Amino acid sequence: MTRLARRVALVTGAGGPMGRAIALKLACEGAHLVLTDISGNRLAGAAEAVAEAAPACRVVAHRANAMDRGEAGAVVARGIEELGAIDILVNVVGGIKSASLYTPFLELGEAQWDSTFALNLKPGFHLVQLVAPGMLERRRGRIVNVASVVFAGEPGQTDYAAAKAAVASLTRSLAMEFAPHINVNCIAPGMIQTSVVERLTDEDRSRFLDKCLLKRPGMPEEIADVVAFLSGDESSFITGEILAVSGGNHPSL
Amino acid sequence: MKLLEGHKAIVTGGGHPLGIGQATARLFVEHGAQVVVLDREFMPGALPDGQHPMTVDVSDADACRVALATAAELMGGLDVVVNNAGIVAATRIPQLSPAEFARMLEVNLIGTFNVTQAALPFLQRSDKGAAIVNVGSIAAQRGGGLLGGSHYAAAKGGVISFTKATARECGSLGIRANAVAPGIIETGMTAGKYDAERTRAICETIPLGRFGTALDVARVILFLASPMSSYLTGAVIDVNGGYHIH
Numbered sequence: 001m002t003r004l005a006r007r008v009a010l011v012t013g014a015g016g017p018m019g020r021a022i023a024l025k026l027a028c029e030g031a032h033l034v035l036t037d038i039s040g041n042r043l044a045g046a047a048e049a050v051a052e053a054a055p056a057c058r059v060v061a062h063r064a065n066a067m068d069r070g071e072a073g074a075v076v077a078r079g080i081e082e083l084g085a086i087d088i089l090v091n092v093v094g095g096i097k098s099a100s101l102y103t104p105f106l107e108l109g110e111a112q113w114d115s116t117f118a119l120n121l122k123p124g125f126h127l128v129q130l131v132a133p134g135m136l137e138r139r140r141g142r143i144v145n146v147a148s149v150v151f152a153g154e155p156g157q158t159d160y161a162a163a164k165a166a167v168a169s170l171t172r173s174l175a176m177e178f179a180p181h182i183n184v185n186c187i188a189p190g191m192i193q194t195s196v197v198e199r200l201t202d203e204d205r206s207r208f209l210d211k212c213l214l215k216r217p218g219m220p221e222e223i224a225d226v227v228a229f230l231s232g233d234e235s236s237f238i239t240g241e242i243l244a245v246s247g248g249n250h251p252s253l
Numbered sequence: 254m255k256l257l258e259g260h261k262a263i264v265t266g267g268g269h270p271l272g273i274g275q276a277t278a279r280l281f282v283e284h285g286a287q288v289v290v291l292d293r294e295f296m297p298g299a300l301p302d303g304q305h306p307m308t309v310d311v312s313d314a315d316a317c318r319v320a321l322a323t324a325a326e327l328m329g330g331l332d333v334v335v336n337n338a339g340i341v342a343a344t345r346i347p348q349l350s351p352a353e354f355a356r357m358l359e360v361n362l363i364g365t366f367n368v369t370q371a372a373l374p375f376l377q378r379s380d381k382g383a384a385i386v387n388v389g390s391i392a393a394q395r396g397g398g399l400l401g402g403s404h405y406a407a408a409k410g411g412v413i414s415f416t417k418a419t420a421r422e423c424g425s426l427g428i429r430a431n432a433v434a435p436g437i438i439e440t441g442m443t444a445g446k447y448d449a450e451r452t453r454a455i456c457e458t459i460p461l462g463r464f465g466t467a468l469d470v471a472r473v474i475l476f477l478a479s480p481m482s483s484y485l486t487g488a489v490i491d492v493n494g495g496y497h498i499h
Contacts, residue, residue, distance in 0.1 A: 003254065029254075172498050179460030179495055190484075213424030218484035225481040234476055237436075237469035239460055240498035241491050248420050248486040 003232045005030035008083045010076070010131065012066050012123050013093030015042025017194040018146070020049060021220035022090055022227045027054035029228050034079030034086065035061045036072075038093075058083060066093050066123035076130040088142045088231045089131045094120040094167070095160075101199055102156030113159050120163035124170065132178060141182040144230045145171050146223075149190045149246045164188075168242050175240030183239040185230045190246025191217045213248025256479035258285035260381055261328035263321070265311050265368055266338030268292030270299040271441040273388065274337040276467035277474045278304050281333075284475060289324040291368070292338065311338045311364030312356075314371075321371035331375035333478045336365040336387045336412070341442055344402045354404045361408035365415060369430075376428050385423075385430040386477045388470075389413040391493050394434060400446055413489055420487030429486040431477045436493025438465040460495030 009026045013019040015037030023035055027050045035050075037043040040063040047061040060082045064071035079086055097119060098112050124145060135141025150157055151164035171186035178184055191197055191208045197217055200208070209215060226245050229235055262281050267274030267290035278288045282303040290300060291309045300306050305327060309320040325331045339361045344353060365387055376383035390409035392399060397406035412432065419430035437443065437455065443464075447455065456462055470492050476482055477490065491497065 175495050175498060176460055180462040183461075213420050213486050214429075214484065215425055222484035225483070226485070229476045229481055234472035236472075237461060237465045237492050237494050238473065238490065239495040243485075243490060244488055245484050247484050248424055248488075 002030040003228065004088070007087040007231075008032045008034065008079065008085060009088035009090060009231065010034040010036070010079055010086045010127070011090045011092060012036050012127060014046045014061075015039050016092070017220045018189070018192060018223055019092040020046040021224040022092060023050055024053050025221070025224035025228050026088070026231065027057035027059075029232070031088065031231075032058040032083050033060070034075065034083065035059060036064045036066060036075045038063070038065050066126065067118050069126050072123065072126040073130055076127070080134070085134055085138065086131050087135070087140065088144070089127055090144045090146075090227055090231070091124040091127060092146050093123045094146060094163075095196065096157070101196065101204070104156060105158045108159060116159040117163050117166070120160070121166055121170075124167065128174065132182060135182050136178065139181045141178075142231050143174065143182060143184040144227050145184070145186040147171070147186050147188045147242065149188045149244055149249055151188060171242060172240045179239060183235065185235070185238060185240070186242045187223065187226055187230070188242055188244045188246065189218065189223055190244065190249040192223060193217045193219050208249070211249040212246065216247065218245060218247055255285040256475060256481060257281055257333070260286040260332045260478075261325070261330050262286045262288050262333035262335065262478065263291060263324055263331065263368070263372065264288060264335040264337060265291040265364070267304070268295040268299050268306070269441045270296055271444070271467065272337075273435065273438065273440060273467045273470045273474075274335070275299055276471035277335055277337065280468070280471045280475050281478070284479070286333070287328045289328065291320055311368055312359040314367045317367040317371045321368065321375065325375040330379065331372060332379040332381045332383055334368060334372045334376065334385045335474055335478065336368055336385070338364055339388065341401050341405050343400055344404070346403055349402065349404060357404040357408050358411070361405070362411040362415065365412050369419060373423070373428070377426050379427075382480050382483055383428040384478045384482070385419060385428065386474050387412050387416045387430070387432040389416070389432045389434040389489060391434055391436045391491070391497050394499060395497055399437060400443060416489065417487045424486055429482070431482065431485055431487065432489045433470055433473050433477065434489050434491045434493065435470045436465055436491070436496040438467060438470055440467050458496065459493075460498075463494065465492060465494060
């Protein structure tokens, strides 16, 4: 369990089900962690779970709104101060904040448009700018972004799908800009068993499952496994890749 | 952490010591798997301990059926199939004979089908999460142009489409099917094909600045064969150092 020994990973959105599973997996693979989330309670819960599962893991948990440059900067500064350097950045924070998971485009308010883009892109913008210089200096680093299979287009989720397409595009551009020193990749999860799935109507849920070849939602742990793969040596020759983790529900199928 | 503890695997095209197939077989053994290696011929010293060789031409469907049944009996089941066996040639369209084109498809594409079809009855009974990993190529994505001609690009494009169709048909049977799409990899297949100057020129256009190694690809095949990728099916993972970001 030492695939990521001595490496330090920063995980945003670490208090949610996906971020928490990723934090646990990376810790179990030997990484030390800098965790952040907008909710102090959820963040503390994730940090406790890590401490229990991987007692040797050094954890810096720092609550922040990662959309804010100053707050994101404070997370990175504390991580570097306590753990030395950040080798792996996993941008998990994002999602759909509106009350309904589906909003027809013609009813979409400008405020929601702006807030969806801010939530899904700003944290990555800040954190990559804050963390990549150190990685480039050490000539080693991994960045894993989290998009979604809907980046290819999804009716009723125009804002979210467009924002995730931007995440995918950003991944490719950064892979080119930071080569050959930082591998930048992106996962595109399908329907994963998180709080979002619980908000789906039965109809939307079965529509999603119809398109999924494995006929089940994925578990956050199955996302975490892929993030561990993209953070470790097994993926050393992969960069600029968008990897669907969707049970076969993805745009090219 | 061993990723294939107790798994039973077949790797085709593992008879060359420098190839992706052999690197994959070695890595699988390191990760706790039993491995049967299929190839037309085995170069002396290609197979270390822990791998069982079986001489088969994957373009022969009957031979594949016998080999798969024998291998599954030998190992006590089957969980993983890696369709790696393949040939390459750069023949240009005006010079390509129908026979050469057909042979390219027979080995690379129909060979993948033959082994997959013969493996399905055994994979269905796997209790470890059955996985098929096919080896495509960057040639399928950019239309050949390196070491592979149009027939190679078409065959590998077929492998990628066949992978997706396998994923669609077999998902509900609990069998995952994914592919890797290697870029320029240093193997017996590519050895000596690029001189120093051309190598330098190409590497300047690869974001990671180098050709890949057989192990680079084998590690991604390991991931796709293992439960670490349990929610991936129908995916094609580029292993090309960013050479073709599309």
